[in-house]
Amino acid sequence: MLDRETLRRQEEELDELYKEIVLEYYRNPRNRGSLPAPTVVKEGDNPLCGDEVRLELAVDEGVIRDARFQGQGCSISQASASMLTEAVRGLSLEEAQQLYSKFHAAITGDDTVDTAELGDLEALLGVRRFPVRVKCATLAWHLLDEALRELRHTAP
Amino acid sequence: MRDSIPTHLNNPYILPDGSLNVERIRQDFPILQRKVHGRPLVYLDNAATSQKPVQVIDALADFYRRYNANIHRAIHCLGEEATNAYEETRAKVARFIGAPSPDCIIFVRNTTEAINLVAYTWGRSHIGPGDEIVLTEMEHHSNMVPWQRLAQEKGARLRYIGINHEQCLDLDGWPHAYLTERTKLLAIGHVSNGVGTIHPVKEMVAEARRRGIVTLIDGAQSVPHMPVNVQDLGCDFLAFSAHKMLGPTGVGVLYGRLELLVEMEPFLSGGEMISRVTLEGAQWAHVPWKFEAGTPNIADVIAFGAAIDYLSQLGMERVRAHEMELTSYALSRLRQLEEIVIYGPQDISQRGGVISFNLPSIHPHDLGTLLDRFGVAIRTGHHCNQPLMRRLGVAGTARASFYVYNTFQEVDTLIEAIDRAQARFRGDNAR
Structure with missing residues (x-):
């Protein structure tokens, strides 16, 4: 029979992965x-796994003025994309690059990062205990990285 | 008097009523004793690969412990024992699928390689520009991509049989809309790994053969789960994998009609597949060795023999009956879940032990994670069936698939785990 302690720990891990704020972004995505x-x-x-994300950025004078996403996939991939669009709005390209890093x-898994600086994004860190799901959470962020690289490349 | 006693009364795996003694069977599978995230493993990913009984694990270890040697060459005792055991498995496979001779059985790595062998050898010499290959939209990628490549190389054309609302083949235009004067090959799966539909392959093969069309059946999801007899089906080729039927990974089987195998060119070439080599060229060995170049997967083939013995002791009719009961029970319970979409035919006699479904509020990937924490292993995603998933309008499904060791209680655990997952996603988790 399962002991209470194991059960509690498992529920906690799942609570960490599926934080209410993440599920809220999934049910009612912003941007x-x-x-x-x-x-x-x-x-x-x-x-x-079939996760798909499309990321659009509007940049003016080196600042991300607006961001939108589209896509389909699991709660983690879609919530992460939605949270990204909220987080980067108003950031300079350099600040966005720092946020990405x-x-x-x-x-x-780098635990030297001060997670308090991540704001709402901290809620996504629950995937660290679910290695196969990390790529769901990072999909949109890799697109941000690509976009920033392209912007740097084409900048005057 | 003894003759009047049904044979199964002496068989520990069969209950007096003739059904499988699942509790006894489970004792043979060490992995079923383990826990996953603190809970008993409920393994429902059998369409991907099956677990292995101790008889198979022991046969593998026994080969390496007692008679490891290369086959078909050595004069010494170990070589002879290894060769005999390897060839004995070939004979067992032939009997298991009703092949007329062990010579019709070629060992390869998996179903994919078996189909590639046919595409590269028979296909390259028989398919030409304008010729047609008939497939279905439900094929596993392994029975689709090799034919796409061949068609591209040869300027041949692929025709796909579509599907209806129940994910059965849409045979309205069959056979005239598909089998034409240009059709050279009919290559179809027996049971869909994506949604579980059993296709009427026997009738389809008969139509094709009447027109002189060569037929290949992908038996990866049928041979492990039901009686399959190649002479009854009448097919020219049958491909399947050992690892989905209690055997080890790394062994696949291609059955071929002997007349075809004899005239086919080799697939891979080198050692073991020749009868005579000079500096100018070589003569091929006889079938089936012509197709088994290099040292084969001797240990795993021998262990596969133990898997066939095991399944034969259970009886494939009983295996099928057990899976039908489990599937029927699981479907009745799943149908009670709110909003669930279940794919495949309603009629149990038309489906294998595979249930593919979606819950609109939970992506299959999320469901997979939540069920895993409950000890329940299912498959989520496209199941190597991307064209079928596109046809269903989904990126993937959740899939539970059964085998000889699964129980009704495990189905209950599956349902309980899904209930919990739904509660979490609805936000009404009682904590």
Whole structure:
């Protein structure tokens, strides 16, 4: 028979993965849609699980003015994309790059990152105990990284 | 007097009523004793691979402990024992699928390699520009991609038989809309790994053969789960994998009609598949060795023999009956879940032990994670069936698939785990 302690620990791990805030973003995604004139558009997928995300950024004078996403997939991949679009709005390209680095480091297990700086994004870190799900959480973020690289490349 | 006693009364795996003694069977599978995240393992991913009984694990270890040697060459005792055991498995496989001779049985790595062998050898010499290959939209990628490549190389054409609302083959235009004067091959799965539909392959093969069309059956999901007899089906080729039928990974089988195998060119070439080599060229060995170049997977083939013995002792009719009962029970319980979408035919006699489903509020990937924490292993995703998933309008499904060791209680655990997952996603988790 299962002991109470094991049961409690498992429930806690699942609570960590499926934080209410993550499920809320999944049920009612913010910034889902497209921009009238995006500066950069990136699409990506996780072929093994079928997660798909399209990320659009509107950049003006080195600042991300607006961001939208579209896609389909599991709660983690879609909530993460939605949270990303909220987090990068108003950031300079450099700040966005720093946020990417910090988030990526934190979610892939670097525990020296000050997670308080991540704000709501901290809620996504529950995937660290579910290694096969990390790529769901990072899909949109890799697109952000690609987009920022392209912007740097084309910047005057 | 003894003759009047049904044979199964002496068989520990069969209950007096003739059904499988699942509790006894479970004792033979060491992995079923383990816990996953603190809970008993409920293994419902059998369409991906099956677990192995101790008889198979022991046969594998026994080979390496007692008579490991290369086959078909050595004069010494170990070589002879290894060769005999390897060839004995070939004979067992032939009997198991009703093949007329062990020479019709070629050992390869898996179903995919078996189908590739046919595509590369028979296909390359018989398919030409404008010829047609008939497949179905439900094929596993392994019975689709090799034919796509062949068609591209040869300028041949693929025709796909579509599916209806119950994910059965849409045979309205069959056979005239599909089998034409240009059709050279009919290559179809026996049971869909994606949604579990059993296709009427015997009738389809008969139509094809009447027109002189060569037929290949992908038996990866049928041979492990029901009686399959190649002479009854009348097919020219049958491909399947050992690891889905209690055997080890790394062994696949291609059955081929002897007349075809004899005239086919080799697939891979090198050692073991020749009868005579000079600096100028070589003569091929006889069938089936012509197709088994290099040292084969001797240990795993021998252990596969133990898997066939095991399944033969259970009886494939009983295996099928057990899976039908489990599937029927699981379907009746799943149907009670709110909003669930279950794919495949309603009629149990038309489906194997595979249930594919979706819950609109939970992505299959999330469901997979939540069920895993409950000890329940299911498969989620596209199941190597991307065209079928596109046809269903989904990125993937959750799939539970059964085998000889699964129980009704395990189905109950599955349902309980799904209930819990739904509660969490609805946000009304009582904690």
